[in-house]
Amino acid sequence: MPLSNNASEEITKQKTMETRTKDLRDRMDLDYGLYTLEDSLYFIPKVEGKWDNVVTNRAASEGNTMIDYLSYARRMLWIPQTDEKEAARKHLTETEQLANGCIQLADEINQNIPEYIRMQNLLAFYRILRGWSAGRYILRDEDDKLIPDIAIWDPRNTYWYSGRKGLTWVCYVSYAGEEEVKEEFNKWNGKASDSGDYAGLVKKHIIWGFREQDKGKEKPIAHEGVIINGEWVKEPEPSGLDYIPVRIGAGRSQPIITDGKQRDTMKNVGESYLVNNRKMLPIESRLLTYKIHRAGTEAKDPRTIEFDGSKSEGQPPPIEGNPYSKGSLVPLDTSKGQKLGDSLVPKSEGHIDSSLGAWLGLENSGGLPPLVQGLGPTPETAQATDMVFRAAMDKLKSFKIGMEEDYIWYAHETVRQFKNGDFGEYKIEGYDKGDNKFRTKIKPDNIDESWKFRCVLIPDELREKATKMGIADQAVKGGFMSPESASDQFQIVENPSLEKEKINRAMAEKLIPELALFEMSEAKLEDLGLTKADDKNRQKDKAIIENMLIRMKINQMMQSLTPQQPQTGSPNVEGIPRPMPPGAQTAATGSQANTARRAQPNIPQPIRDAAIRQQGGA
Numbered sequence: 061m062p063l064s065n066n067a068s069e070e071i072t073k074q075k076t077m078e079t080r081t082k083d084l085r086d087r088m089d090l091d092y093g094l095y096t097l098e099d100s101l102y103f104i105p106k107v108e109g110k111w112d113n114v115v116t117n118r119a120a121s122e123g124n125t126m127i128d129y130l131s132y133a134r135r136m137l138w139i140p141q142t143d144e145k146e147a148a149r150k151h152l153t154e155t156e157q158l159a160n161g162c163i164q165l166a167d168e169i170n171q172n173i174p175e176y177i178r179m180q181n182l183l184a185f186y187r188i189l190r191g192w193s194a195g196r197y198i199l200r201d202e203d204d205k206l207i208p209d210i211a212i213w214d215p216r217n218t219y220w221y222s223g224r225k226g227l228t229w230v231c232y233v234s235y236a237g238e239e240e241v242k243e244e245f246n247k248w249n250g251k252a253s254d255s256g257d258y259a260g261l262v263k264k265h266i267i268w269g270f271r272e273q274d275k276g277k278e279k280p281i282a283h284e285g286v287i288i289n290g291e292w293v294k295e296p297e298p299s300g301l302d303y304i305p306v307r308i309g310a311g312r313s314q315p316i317i318t319d320g321k322q323r324d325t326m327k328n329v330g331e332s333y334l335v336n337n338r339k340m341l342p343i344e345s346r347l348l349t350y351k352i353h354r355a356g357t358e359a360k361d362p363r364t365i366e367f368d369g370s371k372s373e374g375q376p377p378p379i380e381g382n383p384y385s386k387g388s389l390v391p392l393d394t395s396k397g398q399k400l401g402d403s404l405v406p407k408s409e410g411h412i413d414s415s416l417g418a419w420l421g422l423e424n425s426g427g428l429p430p431l432v433q434g435l436g437p438t439p440e441t442a443q444a445t446d447m448v449f450r451a452a453m454d455k456l457k458s459f460k461i462g463m464e465e466d467y468i469w470y471a472h473e474t475v476r477q478f479k480n481g482d483f484g485e486y487k488i489e490g491y492d493k494g495d496n497k498f499r500t501k502i503k504p505d506n507i508d509e510s511w512k513f514r515c516v517l518i519p520d521e522l523r524e525k526a527t528k529m530g531i532a533d534q535a536v537k538g539g540f541m542s543p544e545s546a547s548d549q550f551q552i553v554e555n556p557s558l559e560k561e562k563i564n565r566a567m568a569e570k571l572i573p574e575l576a577l578f579e580m581s582e583a584k585l586e587d588l589g590l591t592k593a594d595d596k597n598r599q600k601d602k603a604i605i606e607n608m609l610i611r612m613k614i615n616q617m618m619q620s621l622t623p624q625q626p627q628t629g630s631p632n633v634e635g636i637p638r639p640m641p642p643g644a645q646t647a648a649t650g651s652q653a654n655t656a657r658r659a660q661p662n663i664p665q666p667i668r669d670a671a672i673r674q675q676g677g678a
Contacts, residue, residue, distance in 0.1 A: 063229075063269040063296050067287045070267050074231045077219040083327035088190050088216045091332045094119040094341055095189055102345040112356055114348040119334060119341055122428050123189060126333055126456055130184040130463060133517040137163070137471055138493040140514055151508045158478060158502050159471035159513065161490035162199070162208040169207065182212040183466055187311060187459045191330035193466050194218040194308045196232070196268075198299065199477040206478075206486040210470065215330075220308055227304045230268040235261040245286070245293045264288055267296065268304045300481070307469045311462040333459070336426030344423065347416040354412075428455065453519075464515040471513040479509045 064070060078085070093101050097120055103113040137160055139152050163179065170176040177185075186193050192215035200207050213232050221229040236244075238252045241262045252262050265287040274280030282304045285296035299305070310330030317325040334341075485503040492498050532546040 062272040062275060063267065063283055063285070067290055067292050070231070070287060071265065071290060073221070073229065074219050074233070074265060077221065077231070081219075081326055083324060084329065085216055087327040088332075091189060091334050091338065092216075094334060094338065095123050096120070102342055104346055104349055111349050112353045114345055114352050116341060116344045116348060118337070118344065118423065118427065123333060125428065126188045126459070127181075127184045129453070129456060129519050130188070130460060130517060131178070131181040133180075133460075133519040134495070135180065135467065136493045136516045136518065137467055138514060139511045151506050152511060154500065154502050154506050155475055155508050155511065156513075157488055157490070157492060157498055157500055158507060159474045160492055161488035161498075162206070162474045162478075163210070163467070163470055164490040165206075165488075166208040166210040179210060179212060180463075183463050184459070186212070186215055187462050187466075188333050188456075190215045191311050191332040191335075192309065193311075193462060194232075194306070195466070195470075196306045197470055197473045197477075198305055199474060199481065199483075201483060204484075206483065206488070208474065215308065218308060220306075225303075227268075227306055227308070228270065230304055230306045230308075232266045234264050234266065236264060238262060241288065245288075248288060248293045250289050262288060268306060269296070271296070301477070305473060305477075307466065307473075309462060309465065309469075311458050313458070333427075333455075337423050340419065340423055340426070344416070344419055347412060347419060350412050351416070428453075460517055464517055467515040468513045471515070472509075475507055475509045479504050479507045 090101070097115050097117065099113070099115065102115040104111045137156070139156055167178050183193055194213040194215045196211045196213065198209045200209060217233040219231040219233070220227055235258055237260070241248055241250075241264070250262070252260050254260075267285045267287060268282060270280045271283055279302040281298045282301050283296035283298055284294075285292055286294035312329075312331045312335070314325075314328045314331060316329055319325075481504075483504055485501055487499070488502050489497070489499040532541070535541040536543050536546050
């Protein structure tokens with residue numbers, strides 16, 4: 061869908077898409093109202109009387125638990141590289157560092173803005189609360205510095221058209237104050253809205269699309285423009301990319317069902333965390349309101365005032381509403397024969413308690429059980445508790461996978477734009493997949509874009525690592541995986557190939573102790589300052605050490621060839637005579653008893669059997 065020079069036509073496209081997705085956006089608004097505990101969604105209507113309304117905090121507590129669980133999870137973003145050659149490892153490492161460094165730099169650029177929220181927190185919020193995610197990514201050069209411009213958008217305010225090859229038109233609606241807009245667009249002299257829900261704010265339409273003149277070209281160029289109050293404040297400018305650098309992704313598993321009611325099923329696409337309990341939360345609040353209201357009325361009984369109406373100048377105030385309302389007064393006119401009767405016995409609350417208990421059970425099965433919040437009955441063993449907790453948090457799996465896919469897209473987009481753009485060499489720093497600090501220089505020639513990234517969010521690193529170690533150990537022992545593949549699959553170590561070299565070196569040092577001594581001597585030479593600059597001295601000392609090691613090895617071999625005197629109390633080794641005890645040589649001979657005291661050779665059983673067969677044959 062080509063961009064138009066007429067801004068009003070672009071606004072019309074946005075309105076059309078808003079109509080098509082109305083049910084989806086209404087559902088998002090409802091979920092946000094439930095999450096923020098909006099009174100109008102929970103309170104009992106006034107037509108049913110006056111109530112001490114109570115709002116359950118379940119939507120907020122569950123939502124915040126899920127959002128925080130993924131917001132502060134450790135992120136591992138890497139390229140699986142078990143089978144790569146040593147020469148290619150450096151390029152893959154630089155590719156990983158470029159993606160990780162740019163994603164972290166995007167947060168650092170905006171950290172001075174007080175209201176800025178980290179990229180991972182925003183993705184967790186929108187994925188869980190909206191069920192969708194949206195964002196735009198542009199990599200550019202400013203003053204010889206690499207600037208990753210990542211904007212995480214609210215999916216509720218994102219509109220799009222798509223075709224065979226992806227997005228063809230995108231609009232994001234946002235709101236800002238007058239001063240912010242004037243700072244961004246110097247030529248704008250308009251005014252903010254003075255009425256409606258967004259009074260005091262300026263509505264912006266950020267538009268992405270392709271020009272009409274690019275239609276039919278093999279590589280059309282995506283343009284970006286901004287509309288305020290129906291006018292272009294930023295004319296569509298070419299981005300240099302032949303695609304729209306925007307990602308819009310739905311979570312969960314329900315597609316649009318086209319059966320003549322497409323709008324009705326659109327709201328089910330990308331469901332939020334409230335999918336199971338959305339309609340149950342107001343009923344829980346109603347049941348809680350019944351209990352609180354009854355508790356309040358019973359906490360203070362109505363007080364009785366007796367008076368003589370024949371002597372009273374004025375009439376007593378009439379009884380209004382329920383006499384058991386808190387603080388109510390019940391007047392009694394003694395001149396009319398009124399007297400105090402028995403107290404009204406309230407009905408049992410058993411039906412309220414049973415209904416509330418059943419309702420909470422249904423909500424626990426649809427949402428997070430109390431165990432996740434540290435409440436409720438727990439299993440007797442820690443292992444069972446861990447299993448139940450992990451099973452409960454599996455409800456986060458779809459949101460977690462969605463966030464991981466988002467990060468993979470941003471990583472691929474970083475590599476794609478850097479490799480194919482007009483960029484030079486830049487200093488990149490950040491933390492790698494092992495959470496180790498790195499600082500390096502990277503240029504496009506050293507970037508390999510043919511590999512695919514993987515991403516894993518680890519909320520509980522210690523528990524996750526212990527689980528992966530156990531699975532990897534069983535897979536290797538069972539012959540289903542090699543140690544290198546298991547290490548790379550479960551990310552037990554950062555570099556499986558390098559770790560294999562370390563293991564082989566440790567085994568070699570164990571079998572040949574002299575290697576460890578040699579490495580110690582090498583380290584000693586470096587401590588003494590004998591580096592490559594002192595090559596002659598280094599080679600001389602190295603030769604002395606090698607000669608010493610050779611002599612030690614020769615001495616060991618000579619000792620092994622020299623006959624050793626039998627020692628008293630030596631172990632009984634098959635095929636080797638047991639040494640004679642002291643005094644055995646001087647013992648009397650010729651008798652059966654003395655013969656029995658002599659050391660007898662311990663002949664292996666196979667030799668005994670062969671000798672017996674030969675004697676029998678003779």
